Amino acid sequence: MTDPSGITAGAESGGATRTIEAYGLTKSYGKPAVRVLDGIDLQVGRGSVFALLGPNGAGKTTTVRILATLAEADSGTARVAGYDVVAERSAVRRSISLTGQFAAVDETQTGEENLRMMARLTGQPRAAARRRAAELLERFDLTTAARRPVRTYSGGMRRRLDLAAGLVGSPEPGVFFLDEPTTGLDPRSRRELWAVVRELAVRGATVLLTTQYLEEADRLADRIALLNRGRIVADGTAADLKSRVGGHRLDLVLTSDEAYLRLAGRAVHHSPETLTLGLPTDGSAAQVRALLDEIDPAGHEIERFSLHSATLDDVFLDLTSNATPSTPTTSNATPAPAPEAPTHV
Ligand SMILES: Nc1ncnc2c1ncn2[C@@H]1O[C@H](COP(=O)(O)OP(=O)(O)OP(=O)(O)O)[C@@H](O)[C@H]1O
Numbered sequence: 536m537t538d539p540s541g542i543t544a545g546a547e548s549g550g551a552t553r554t555i556e557a558y559g560l561t562k563s564y565g566k567p568a569v570r571v572l573d574g575i576d577l578q579v580g581r582g583s584v585f586a587l588l589g590p591n592g593a594g595k596t597t598t599v600r601i602l603a604t605l606a607e608a609d610s611g612t613a614r615v616a617g618y619d620v621v622a623e624r625s626a627v628r629r630s631i632s633l634t635g636q637f638a639a640v641d642e643t644q645t646g647e648e649n650l651r652m653m654a655r656l657t658g659q660p661r662a663a664a665r666r667r668a669a670e671l672l673e674r675f676d677l678t679t680a681a682r683r684p685v686r687t688y689s690g691g692m693r694r695r696l697d698l699a700a701g702l703v704g705s706p707e708p709g710v711f712f713l714d715e716p717t718t719g720l721d722p723r724s725r726r727e728l729w730a731v732v733r734e735l736a737v738r739g740a741t742v743l744l745t746t747q748y749l750e751e752a753d754r755l756a757d758r759i760a761l762l763n764r765g766r767i768v769a770d771g772t773a774a775d776l777k778s779r780v781g782g783h784r785l786d787l788v789l790t791s792d793e794a795y796l797r798l799a800g801r802a803v804h805h806s807p808e809t810l811t812l813g814l815p816t817d818g819s820a821a822q823v824r825a826l827l828d829e830i831d832p833a834g835h836e837i838e839r840f841s842l843h844s845a846t847l848d849d850v851f852l853d854l855t856s857n858a859t860p861s862t863p864t865t866s867n868a869t870p871a872p873a874p875e876a877p878t879h880v
């Protein structure tokens with residue numbers, strides 16, 4: 536049967552439009568078993584950057600480890616670069632580069648020595664290994680630091696070297712898994728790394744990265760999946776996700792607990808301490824005026840209001856909030872941990 540789109544979902548790199556595909560991945564750990572992934576579906580197109588965004592413990596690393604063949608799912612299937620992650624594990628491994636919180640790099644050696652040694656390990660002759668190392672040092676802007684021991688590198692240089700190390704093989708892998716590539720980097724190093732990631736995608740590589748930084752997902756990723764407690768709670772472009780909270784948010788500071796409770800159900804943002812609720816709106820004067828009139832016809836219940844563009848924060852907080860609807864009174868029920876606000880260093 537012919538695919539009406541004309542796209543062949545073939546396994547060959549020439550034909551595949553989706554480089555990463557996962558269906559119904561589940562994973563549990565421990566006794567009694569705790570479900571860490573609860574049916575993950577993912578499709579990532581070739582040459583794109585995909586961000587898996589989520590709070591601590593959401594299951595980001597677990598997902599990456601399954602896709603990178605380091606862990607096996609309890610159920611579900613996944614293909615990377617056209618290969619099944621279980622049945623064709625070694626083919627997957629040859630097609631990917633994984634950069635995580637592990638150190639493959641020898642601190643006491645220079646950047647150049649590290650890359651040359653790794654290139655030799657992939658079977659390249661001495662001269663070719665030297666050329667490859669020089670090329671990568673140039674490409675990742677490490678030429679001036681090439682002859683210094685890695686222990687003297689800054690965090691950003693170190694991450695760039697890690698990425699370069701993932702590329703020494705020839706041919707270059709087409710799929711990159713980057714687990715929190717910019718955690719702990721200063722803003723400048725983070726930007727430099729973003730540029731490197733984008734360049735990988737421009738060259739046709741597929742990048743799946745995990746991050747806790749909304750700004751990073753917003754700037755870098757073509758698509759974002761928001762992961763919470765082992766489920767994907769939203770998936771789309773940054774704009775798609777933002778439009779889920781109406782594009783704009785009208786924040787209302789209310790005059791009483793009663794008003795707060797009455798309106799809490801309509802809000803996408805809750806701040807009981809300050810009696811503030813955020814309501815989705817398209818931001819037009821007509822809609823805002825109508826909303827204010829409808830909510831507070833007598834003009835007693837709203838003390839102040841402010842309007843701002845929805846941010847990924849709004850989406851993130853809305854969709855990863857595990858708490859039962861917030862109330863202005865403190866309840867003694869144990870609240871689920873609030874998602875940590877991402878800190879931008
Ligand atoms: N090998 C393991 N054994 C037991 N539990 C595990 C194991 N690996 C992960 N978990 C649990 O699975 C859950 C998800 O972990 P995972 O590392 O995938 O989260 P994450 O989204 O990467 O979090 P973070 O942002 O902190 O890196 C956590 O509750 C974690 O404790």
Ligand SMILES: [Mg+2]
Nearest residue numbers: 595596597714
């Ligand atoms: Mg993790």
